[in-house]
Amino acid sequence: MITRMAMKNLFRNRWRSALVMAGVGMATALLCWLISFIDGWAAGMIRGATSVQVGQVQVHSMEYVDRPTLYHHFAQDTALEREIEQIPGVGAIAPRCYAAGLIGHEADSIIARIVGVDPEREALATVITAGIVQGRWLSLQPTPLSMPTEVVLGELLATQLGVSVGSELVLFLQAADGALGNELVRVTGIIRTGNNQVDRQTVYMPLSALQYIAALDGRLHELALHVEDSSKARSIAEQIAGRLDLDRPGHPDELVVQSWQELMPEIAVMVELLDRSAGLWLFIVYLIVALGIFNAQRMSALERRREFGVLMALGLTPRQLGRVIITETMLLAVIGSLAGLVLGVALSAFHARFGLDLSAFSDQGTVSLMGISFTGRMYTSPSMRMVMIPLVWVVVMSLVCGIGPGVRSSRLDIPQAISGRS
Amino acid sequence: MWKVAWRNLWRNRTRTALSIAAIGLTHALLLVFMAINEAGYQSAEQSAVKTAGGQLLVHGSGYWQSLSSRHTVDHPTAVISTLEGMVGVEAVIGRVILQGLVSSSHGSSMVRLAGIDRQQEALQIDLGPYVTQGSFLDPADQAANPLVLGRGIIHDLELELGDRVVLTATDPQGEVTRALFRLTGILETGSDSYDEYAAYTTVEAAQRAFAMGERLTQIGVLLDQNAQPDAIRNRLQRLLGERADTLEVLTWAEAYPDLVGYIETDRGLGLVFAIVAFLVVGFGIANTFLMSVMERIRELGLLGALGLGPGKILKLVICEASCLGLTAVSLGVSLGAAVNYYLCAVGLDLKMFGDIEWDAGGIILSETVIHSSFDAASWIVASLVVLAVVLASSLYPAWRARRLEPAQAMRCFQ
Incomplete structure (x- = not known):
């Protein structure tokens, strides 16, 4: 019943609902695409650094590690x-x-x-x-x-x-x-x-x-190993090191096994930095969206004080009323963000397939970071992350934004609300 | 009219405050973001100028692409005196740069050997303080072929101060030449990639060892702060006349196109983000105004009945939006300026994410402290854009307010 009421309420004010949803949708589409873009960038960087030459794990002699x-x-x-x-x-x-x-x-x-x-x-x-x-x-x-x-x-x-x-x-x-x-x-x-x-x-x-x-x-001088899943490189390096200790006690060549994260710490740090910058963007954009949603919901609750008073006089409990408002907020945000996800996923799938044309931004058409060049086009890397992360944030955010107006409305004084003097 | 608008705004305090907070916060974030990026680009550009060896570089034609000692500046004195006579040129630095191989009994290592004049070089950057052992090409040092090597090479080749080392490089005739140098200094800049490659000697020693005569491979030109590298390059090319064909003159940006590409792409993406962020805010504001118009249907209807024409009602709503926008923008600017001031003065150290040397477009950026720079023009433009977004988002609500039928509006209960 609560969901149906919330739905109807949202439909009653189509323009407002549409605008809020559009805001949430735009933001979600942006973040969804951004996550896949940054993942694509990071994957490209790891790939450029590892799969061309270094490999994911390398074995050297002890002295070579110190003095190559x-x-x-x-x-x-x-x-x-x-x-x-x-x-x-x-x-x-x-x-x-x-x-x-x-x-x-x-x-x-x-x-x-x-x-x-x-x-x-x-x-x-x-x-x-x-x-x-x-x-x-x-x-x-x-x-x-x-x-x-x-x-x-x-x-x-x-x-x-x-x-x-x-x-x-x-x-x-x-x-x-x-x-x-x-x-x-x-x-x-x-x-x-x-x-x-x-x-x-x-x-x-x-x-x-x-x-x-x-x-x-x-x-x-070197054994370079290819490891399918580059995130497992570290554990595989440890396994190999263990095997070496076991099999070759007292062997004249002392060997050292290192994963790409140890071989190229700067790439690992850079990937982490990219990831954090996505997190920062997520936080900022959703903060802005949250302010908007909160404002809209608070106002729409205030506007409908009379309506709410009547509903409660008819027997709707304060708890139920609060839930209606929270459900409204969540519906707005979730529907908006679902639409945004569709847009974001579509865009990122497009860029995963055809690539983002870098020459649109710069005449040079090439970007080089940490010794890895991206020339011409940059490809996004869509994954479940790009859907799940924004969605979870949207649900949490809308819950937080809905609680305020919900609680406030559930506390209203019925006669006063109906009379319109507040 | 403005007074009425202002009063209207504050009749619903929380709503207005929330809208202002949303716009102001976004605006402040945008400004700080812009300033940080701009400072990052500037420091990257400075590093690029340092790495390149000047805002303008003069080489033998074809040198930059091949980095080959075949392409030299053959009679450098004439070029140097031309350059020194030009307006906007601060200093002219001659160098011999060779890609070489330094060998000891423990192996060999690739180096970039720079034959320099320490006094001249110090006008741009003085590496003297980074020489932790020995001296940096001190004229008092009697060694005929002094050599200063980076810490990493010293470590790999197990060298000691005073050791003799063999340098192998190609001379301008294409002959592979081996020359004996004496290690007189050890350079420790703290940047690993630099200390693995750097080798310095005097211009004369390099010219003598590799049969270069008086030839140079590079002339670095330092410009006044306000000088335009492109303009000076064009002027130089004209002054060089016939010789221009045998020389190439590059600005630092032409020398490092990848860095320029990186900066432009980063800037472009930042712009896309700012646009989307403000679209999101724009939807929020449109919503607020739409609601405030709907809420006040009766009030606006009454104003209409009292003789306020549709045009004036439209103007009223737009005035409200302008008041709101102006307040929010000034909030954003002051907030942004405060954060920016902190960043300018203190900076934000990226070292907290781990030890990292950035390599953007082939330029090593060892500066990890994020600073901020203030550029009034871009702040004004950004603020105007924000105001425009606020006004644009109030247009539809204002249009709806304009179309109200006074009689119907006054009768309306919702």
């Missing part, structure tokens, strides 16, 4: 790798070697970070092959000795050198035995990933080739 140089390597151990792959949640493992070197031709050369990768496993553990804009990824079979070694260059590095697919370059680097290694290489592919370090400085080459040039036979 050529000399701090560990022995490649396929049995161990296979064992780590068995841990649930772990996708693929990419073994790697790093060296700093000069790459160039007669006219020019550039300092680059040379990464030795297993072409097949690197492609499984990261999304690197999706970044290829020219040519192809390293071939899975080892290059015949008569051919120059294959390399894949970051796009900006290639532009800086003025080379394209097929160009031959010379690579110089200092090997682990102190000798100067050099090698003729041939560009097979060029990548653009949005990760600035990869795009500007990195040269990928087959692991075995780099191990040979840098005198690192059978040694690695």
